[in-house]
Amino acid sequence: MRKTKDNKSAIRKETRPDRIGKSAIESPDLSIDFAGIKLKNPVLTASGTFGYGEEFAEFVDLNKLGGVIVKGISLKPIKGNPPPRIWETPSGMLNAIGLENPGVDVFLNEKMPYLRKYDTAVFVNMFGYSLEEYVGVAERLDGAQGISGIEVNISCPNVKAGGMAFGTDLRATFELLSAVRKATRLPLIAKLSPNVTDVTAFARAAADAGCDGLSLINTLLGMAIDVRCRKPRLANCTGGLSGPAIRPVAVRMVWQAARSVSLPIIGMGGIVTGEDAMEFLLAGASAVAVGTANFINPRATLDVLDGIEGFMREQKIADLREIIGKVDAG
Amino acid sequence: MPSNRLHRALIVSHKPVGRGYYRLVLKAPEAARSALPGQFVMLRVSDTLDPLLARPFGISAVISRSSLEILYRVVGKGTTMLTTAKAGQSLSLLGPLGKGFPRPEKKTVPVLVAGGSGFPPLHFLAQRAGSRTHLFLGARNKECLPPADIVRSFKELADKVHIATDDGSAGQQGTSTDILDAFLTKTERREHLVLYACGPHAMLAAVSKIAAEHAIPCYVSMEERMACGLGACMGCSVPMKAGGYKRACKEGPVFDSREIDWSEQVLLKLKR
DSSP states (O other): OOOOSSSOTTSSSOOSSSOOHHHHHHHBBOOEEEEEEEEEESSEEEEETTTGGGTTTTTTGGGSSSSSEEOOBSSSBBOOOOOOOOETTTEEEOOOOOOOBBHHIIIIIIHHHHTTTTTEEEEEEEOOOHHHHHHHHHHHHHTTTTTOEEEEOOOOTTTSSSHHHTOOOOHHHHHHHHHHHHHHOOEEEEEEOOOOSSSHHHHHHHHHHHHHHEEOOOOOOOEOOEEETTTTTTSSSSSEEGGGHHHHHHHHHHHHHHHHSOOOOOEESSSSHHHHHHHHHTTSSSEEEOTTHHHHHHHHHHHHHHHHHHHHHTTTTBBBGTTOOOOOOO | OOTTEEEEEEEEEEEEEEEEEEEEEEOHHHHHHOOOTTOOEEOSSSSSSSSSEEEEEEEEEEEEEEEEEEEHHHSEEEHHHHHHHHHEEEEEEEESBBOOOOOTTTTTTTEEEETTTTHHHHHHHHHHHTTTOOEEEEEESSGGGHHHHHHHHHHHSSSSSEETTTTTTEEEEHHHHHHHHHHHHHHHOOOTTEOOOSSHHHHHHHHHHHHHTTTEEEEEEEOOOOSSSSSSOOOSSETTTSEEEEEEHHHTTTGGGGBBBBBHHHHHHOOO
């Protein structure tokens, strides 16, 4: 596969002032150019944990977020899996929702108008059960107003066809993303599966297919068993593990992917605080997404944003670009 | 953006009340003012990340317009940890959440049916529903009934409390649905009766069936596992007769019993 390391991305700072003024440190610059999309800050919402924005508007001024990544959308409405769908685990949770959603037409007619009222980037997470369905959703989104980018979910562990079936096969990943690429001019972000041996191969496949960015990670495939009933805790038997329990895995994968491709990365997996987010930025992510933390604290996104800003002030960092990918790994 | 549903709630008192239950009184004036019977709150049992998720608790009473009463049974890691929270400490509280019971009309005779640890929201309803209320309580044996103080409180609030235990150690021998069915059969004027039920799914399915047989409206409060309480996690889905699912946290937890697909519901719960 073609190496993509040469075109160092637009997120790198072109010039760097020798001295940073005091005022710059008091109000550090959190804005970022992510694959050509202007984000006022690097804090986004992970798909499936923030509904379509409206569910959290009572707690979070959506204008303050870098962007909203909405719950995954498919060509037709999806009913989802039978309950039980969730199970709590140490510092985490398993879910097998089964991508329940109202379908792309309802999304565009009923959910998008609400999101358009806000001054924030909107990323639409989408998936399909076949290549044709992915392309169909991409085509419909392409003509819609107010969408900053598409996050292509090739990594849901909870549906039999589609989802992870694409994201754990290199050829299928490349062919799917190439087809979606042809179907839309919108920036494409591939959401990669962590349920693979070498995430860098999939990162390169996404780059080769013409994607503009990467999201990682999706949930880790897991299982919990009720030992007294001798039955799985989830009706689906297996589910996706999320929350602080998976953060080290996510940071590692972001770091590996950032070293192997030049695409900008949205890092996610168990972020609860600003310092958690800093780990991802240092590992090479240009933006972060807050996921499961939204469930335990509906203001988690703003807490993470405050945490990042506080950290930058404390460390006298004037610009995010001084941090991204700057872990000293020897 | 200040929300009036996310609070640090001060623990006013927190004590065991017998039969494995605790009574937790939380000062949360905004939540207390707006709370309706059948609504619930999400409480984080600690500020650490394990256990991670907040727990849903039905509101059992509003006290002096500024505090909420939660009655809970110790059933697992979260509730065990919650027992250690002391008066003077505060807890993260989100709520009130969900849709409560439809408010009984003036002429309504509310018939409350509680099974297992499902009585707290019905206690709040009894507080608001007036003195014509009938309550049906069922349990395996006397020790599995709600704490004695709560039963006493129900007796003060309601016209009559009907009790049944499987082994006959308290009240009549049988299930709450047995004595409910007998009561409805012998009641001549049924046009003002409305059933309100909370408890295990199998019991709710039985109450729903009885309501249909007697052509009486019936509202059930569904207790489901949930992560967020805000309609985002899609974890608390309840299967609908019309197909698909509704969320206990958002469209519920109270549903018209005729909406729910009891066949799948009961089947799944019995399987697991």
